[in-house]
Amino acid sequence: MKQYMVIExxxxxxxxxxxxRLGRKGRMLPPGLHFVNSWKNKELGICYQLMETSDFRLFSVWTQHWDDLIEFDIVPVDGSSQSQKMLIR
Structure with missing residues (x-):
């Protein structure tokens, strides 16, 4: 399973x-796309979400529920422990 930082x-x-909409319908994630954690800026206009999936295509299913209200940037990420292992090799 790969991790992604979603910048909304x-x-x-x-x-x-x-x-x-979030209060009425929840995140509306398709099966196989998993929410890990989120952070918001002080103005509440940007949300950073850490998500996991084995199928990147699930992001397009999910973002269709929100693209009238939100612009998305989806970036693959590695945790610091994974990066350290790669550097030590």
């Missing part, structure tokens, strides 16, 4: 709508 930039004047 809420579209202008959509923050309230994002949280309203």
């Amino acid at each position: 930039q809420f579209k202008a004047d959509c923050t309230e709508a994002v949280y309203e």
